[in-house]
Amino acid sequence: MEKDTGTILRQQALGEHGLIITWCTRQHGIVRTAARLARKPGSELSGQVDLFHECELLYRPATQGDLHTLSSVSLLSPRLGLRSKLSRLRLASYMVRLLLSTVEPGAQDSAWHKLISGALDYVATSEPRRAILQHFEKRLAELHGLYTPDQLPHHSLLRHFQHLPAGRAELLDSLPG
Secondary structure (H helix, E strand, O other): OEEEEEEEEEEEEEOOOEEEEEEEEOOOEEEEEEEOOOOOOOOOOOOOOOOOOEEEEEEEOOOOOOEEEEEEEEEEEOOHHHHOOHHHHHHHHHHHHHHHHHOOOOOOOHHHHHHHHHHHHHHHHOOOOHHHHHHHHHHHHHHOOOOOOOOOHHHHHHHHHOOOOOOHHHHHHHOOO
16 A cells, blocks of 8 residues: 555546546655545545545555555645635646646656645635746746746747647736736
8 A cells, every 4th residue: 555645636537436536646746546436425535535635645556557546535635725716726727737748647756746736725825826827837847857047938848848738828818917
């Protein structure tokens, strides 16, 4: 069994009652777990696993592939502030999609968890602004070793990864400076 702390980045349906949960964890990087009964009424995971939640998780590593089996979860922070304003939710969602589009699953560097966890904590308690996204992009570019002061961070990321999540321009237009 592996024990870690992680932030839920994505959820996908798995059969009638299950979920595939993508985490950014402190020790193991991007990890995917199967929670077979997470959506079943009365499940012990009900209310514990939702987007952006910070949890302590216990999972059984997969013997084949990269889909591990989630055994238990303990909610540490639901980051409820992200749900208080649509602009916070949009900013948090874009940052998560950007991280997932640039970080390989299994990249075991605690810096990824520190970046996304800190960013989501900040957005949950602050007014969303363009500067928050631009700082996140700069830190992401720095962690990838792509940042240069003479180029905008999102241009460096785009040039290296060839594709970034859609919606950045619209998000920036909707946020104050």
